[in-house]
Amino acid sequence: MNFYAIRAIYLFEMARTWRTLSQSIAAPVMSTALYFVVFGSAIGSRMGDIGGVSYGAFIIPGLVMLSLLSQSISNASFGIYMPKFSGTIYEVLSAPVSYLEVVIGYVGAATTKSLLLGLLTLLTATFFVDFHVEHPVWMIGFLLLTSITFSLFGFIIGIWADDFQKLQVIPLMVVTPLTFLGGTFYAIDMLPPIWQKITLFNPVVYLISGFRWSFYGVADVSVALSLGMIGLFLALCLGAVWWIFKTGYKLRN
Amino acid sequence: MLQCPLESNTAPKPLNWPESMPSNPIISVKNLNKRYAGGFQALKSVDLDIHEGEIFALLGPNGAGKTTLISIICGIANPSDGTVIADGHDILKDYRSARSKIGLVPQELTTDAFESVWATVTFSRGLFGKPPNPDYIEKILKDLSLWDKRDNKIMSLSGGMKRRLMIAKALSHEPKILFLDEPTAGVDVELRKDMWEMVRGLRENGVTIILTTHYIEEAEDMADRIGVIRQGELILVEEKNELMSQLGQKQLNIQLQVPLDTLPKSLEDESLSLEQEGNTLVYRYNSQTESSGIATLLRRLDEHGIEFKDLHSRESSLEDIFIELVKSST
Ligand SMILES: Nc1ncnc2c1ncn2[C@@H]1O[C@H](COP(=O)(O)OP(=O)(O)OP(=O)(O)O)[C@@H](O)[C@H]1O
Ligand SMILES: [Mg+2]
Numbered sequence: 001m002n003f004y005a006i007r008a009i010y011l012f013e014m015a016r017t018w019r020t021l022s023q024s025i026a027a028p029v030m031s032t033a034l035y036f037v038v039f040g041s042a043i044g045s046r047m048g049d050i051g052g053v054s055y056g057a058f059i060i061p062g063l064v065m066l067s068l069l070s071q072s073i074s075n076a077s078f079g080i081y082m083p084k085f086s087g088t089i090y091e092v093l094s095a096p097v098s099y100l101e102v103v104i105g106y107v108g109a110a111t112t113k114s115l116l117l118g119l120l121t122l123l124t125a126t127f128f129v130d131f132h133v134e135h136p137v138w139m140i141g142f143l144l145l146t147s148i149t150f151s152l153f154g155f156i157i158g159i160w161a162d163d164f165q166k167l168q169v170i171p172l173m174v175v176t177p178l179t180f181l182g183g184t185f186y187a188i189d190m191l192p193p194i195w196q197k198i199t200l201f202n203p204v205v206y207l208i209s210g211f212r213w214s215f216y217g218v219a220d221v222s223v224a225l226s227l228g229m230i231g232l233f234l235a236l237c238l239g240a241v242w243w244i245f246k247t248g249y250k251l252r253n
Numbered sequence: 254m255l256q257c258p259l260e261s262n263t264a265p266k267p268l269n270w271p272e273s274m275p276s277n278p279i280i281s282v283k284n285l286n287k288r289y290a291g292g293f294q295a296l297k298s299v300d301l302d303i304h305e306g307e308i309f310a311l312l313g314p315n316g317a318g319k320t321t322l323i324s325i326i327c328g329i330a331n332p333s334d335g336t337v338i339a340d341g342h343d344i345l346k347d348y349r350s351a352r353s354k355i356g357l358v359p360q361e362l363t364t365d366a367f368e369s370v371w372a373t374v375t376f377s378r379g380l381f382g383k384p385p386n387p388d389y390i391e392k393i394l395k396d397l398s399l400w401d402k403r404d405n406k407i408m409s410l411s412g413g414m415k416r417r418l419m420i421a422k423a424l425s426h427e428p429k430i431l432f433l434d435e436p437t438a439g440v441d442v443e444l445r446k447d448m449w450e451m452v453r454g455l456r457e458n459g460v461t462i463i464l465t466t467h468y469i470e471e472a473e474d475m476a477d478r479i480g481v482i483r484q485g486e487l488i489l490v491e492e493k494n495e496l497m498s499q500l501g502q503k504q505l506n507i508q509l510q511v512p513l514d515t516l517p518k519s520l521e522d523e524s525l526s527l528e529q530e531g532n533t534l535v536y537r538y539n540s541q542t543e544s545s546g547i548a549t550l551l552r553r554l555d556e557h558g559i560e561f562k563d564l565h566s567r568e569s570s571l572e573d574i575f576i577e578l579v580k581s582s583t
Contacts, residue, residue: 002349009377012368019367087363091422094327095380196487232452253288 005097009105011121013079017113024075025117032067032121038126042247045223049230050187060122061212062184069116069141069150069179069204073171076110076154081167084159084251093252099245103155110151111144116144131215138223139214142155145230146207147229150250152237159250178204188220264448277398278302279430279461280326286324287485289322295321297485299335300553304428308452308462309491311474311520312575314471317362317466318485320396323432327357340429348533356428356504358369358419364406370399370418373407393421396451398444416539417448433464437471439449449475473571474498481578493571500577501569505547507534510560518556525550534561 017024040056047055084090092102114133125131133139161167182204190194200221210226213219219226243249265349265547280303287296288580295318303309311319328348328439337344342351343418365373394400397417402410410418414438423431433452437445452475472479472493479496490501512531523543524537534554538545554561 004379004384005380008376011379012372013377015368015372034380086365087359087361088365090329090357090359090363091377091380094352094355094357096349097380098349098383171504248331252329 002097002101003033005095006101006108009102010109013106013109014112017151018080024071024113025120027053028067028071028117029124030144031123032063033128035063035090037049038128039127039200039244050190051216053216053218055128058123058187058212059077059185060129060131061127062179062182062208063205063209064118064121064143065182065211066184067121068114068146068149069175070171071117072110072114072147072150073154073157075113076107076151077161077167077171078154080109080155084162085186087157089251102245103152104180105147107151107155109184110154111147114147114151114221115143118147119196126208133215134217136213139211142207142211142214142226143229145227145234146211149230149237152234152241154238156237156244157220159244162250175204178202179208182210183220203233204205206230264572277305279305279340280463281336282285282322282326282524283336283338285322285325285337287318287330288333295485296325297560299482299485299487299489301454301480301487301490303463304478305461306456307477308456308464308475310472310479311463311465311480311482313482314579317480317482321485322482323357323463323465323570325433325439327355327432327500328352328465329357343410353426354429355432356423356426356430357432358416358434358436360438360505362412362439364407364413364415364418369404370394370407370410370421371403373418374421378425389427389486390421390425390516395425397421398447405520413444416440416496417444420448420451428460429540430461430463433462435465435467437466437468445471469572469575470570479571480575481575485580494576497568498572502528503538503545503566503568505536505538505550505564505566507536507554507561508532508563509534510562513559517559520557534559 036056037058043061044056049055049241050058050137083092104169157167157170181199183199188199188205188209191199206221206229208225210230212224212225213226244251262495280301282299282301285296285299286294287299296569299318299322301322311322313319320521321330325332326339326344328344328351339351340354342348342354344351352554368376371390373396374394375385375387377392391400396422399414399417399421402414407415407418420433420436435449440448449471452462452464453472464472464475476493477488479491479493480487489496508534513527513534514531516525516527516534526535526537527533536547536550538547544578
């Protein structure tokens with residue numbers, strides 16, 4: 001293992017985070033805070049409880065997931081897309097590093113940033129809404145697993161994209177709709193029966209359900225299924241990354 | 254163009270230069286082919302050995318395949334076919350060992366923008382698996398006149414400074430082999446001299462250097478050996494001095510006191526010609542033959558009463574030879 005290389009990439013990426021603090025951390029935390037204000041405090045006060053949880057508290061796990069997903073993806077995809085775009089990737093390609101080390105460096109940094117963001121968002125939520133966390137260890141576990149998985153997914157998008165538009169299209173056209181329809185704002189049994197079935201094809205449902213369970217002990221689907229789905233997606237992403245590096249896809253011509 | 258009065262300009266060899274070449278090349282390229290995705294063949298069965306400790310200049314017109322060859326050896330592009338061994342390690346099977354020995358200054362100026370000079374050089378060292386060594390990085394930054402700029406953001410550097418920064422990055426992990434792909438493009442005269450001075454210093458410390466340049470006179474000054482590549486084919490690899498003496502010609506320009514319309518019949522010879530409206534008599538001779546025939550020529554001019562006011566000799570430069578080579582093999 002080339003630990004110095006992993007550390008170099010990790011620190012380089014983290015330096016980028018600190019440099020762009022307002023954009024990478026403050027902005028997402030702030031926009032999530034706006035959701036808390038509007039849906040949690042303002043509208044939430046007129047909504048009934050869901051499964052014994054106040055509406056304001058009910059939406060918190062989903063909102064955290066929402067920003068975690070989009071930030072993990074955009075962070076990791078940008079992190080690898082930029083060197084490709086500017087050409088500085090030559091250095092990584094010519095360095096004595098294995099694919100695994102490159103991924104650990106880039107995805108590790110993106111994950112760290114997402115975790116930080118998730119925790120900060122939760123901290124912010126405490127100012128607006130009363131909520132508690134029943135299974136804190138599981139909560140951190142879900143946070144971590146989701147950050148890793150979607151940072152990997154972002155990494156793949158960053159490698160696949162050869163222009164800025166492609167970089168944006170998946171997060172905007174696929175991930176955002178899926179997260180909004182993933183049960184952030186409602187419990188699945190509130191949907192018409194047919195949509196209750198269809199929605200099970202949305203992977204984000206499992207993420208949010210599991211994450212919400214770690215807060216309030218109630219879930220739309222079983223926790224084991226949630227974990228299984230995250231695990232499956234993680235495995236898919238790992239497989240894709242392995243294939244990308246094995247073939248040099250879009251990296252080495 | 255080199256002008257020197259009646260003497261050859263063989264550069265002295267460095268002290269540590271072995272007379273017989275070591276049998277184990279530091280880089281060995283065998284039957285290397287490269288077809289790009291579009292089907293274009295950029296390298297055609299290239300075979301090349303680089304000797305340890307030499308400065309090797311790879312010359313060729315735009316699009317000849319120089320950068321492609323370097324990119325493959327350094328791991329940036331995949332070969333379509335063939336093998337490359339660097340310092341005893343296969344660049345594909347044993348890429349870790351091979352790449353850790355190699356430093357690359359690419360042709361394009363590709364740097365980050367917001368990082369500091371110090372941070373980016375430190376990053377490079379780490380990336381190549383070396384433990385931090387601030388003293389060493391301080392030394393290279395000083396050698397490359399970048400020490401004052403160490404805390405500046407890269408984007409605030411001039412083009413020439415960026416080029417030097419890329420050299421600093423390439424040297425940060427103390428490579429045994431250094432590739433310089435047009436290192437002097439956009440660097441001013443004085444700094445260029447400093448840069449070559451540094452390259453010589455590196456060579457004295459045992460670093461093998463492979464460079465490309467379109468300033469042929471730089472290759473003439475610096476290189477021990479020359480390789481010429483044209484349309485993906487390595488058409489020649491030769492010691493520079495050999496090349497210069499084999500393919501080079503000398504000419505003696507004799508400035509006449511009185512211009513001549515024609516040469517006297519007895520002086521007519523294919524090696525003699527009148528140029529500049531009869532003001533200059535040009536004598537072309539092979540630099541390899543034992544006697545140049547100059548003494549005889551001057552005596553015969555005297556016999557014919559042809560007086561001259563000045564004479565100087567000139568050798569064909571590497572540039573002349575290069576242009577001839579690239580043209581003739583079309
Ligand atoms: N990524 C690529 N895809 C397709 N063709 C390429 C690619 N890179 C280079 N080529 C082609 O390969 C040939 C060799 O290019 P290369 O960059 O190696 O030339 P070079 O000798 O370095 O030229 P220069 O002196 O201009 O730098 C060129 O015809 C170029 O168009
Ligand atoms: Mg080139």
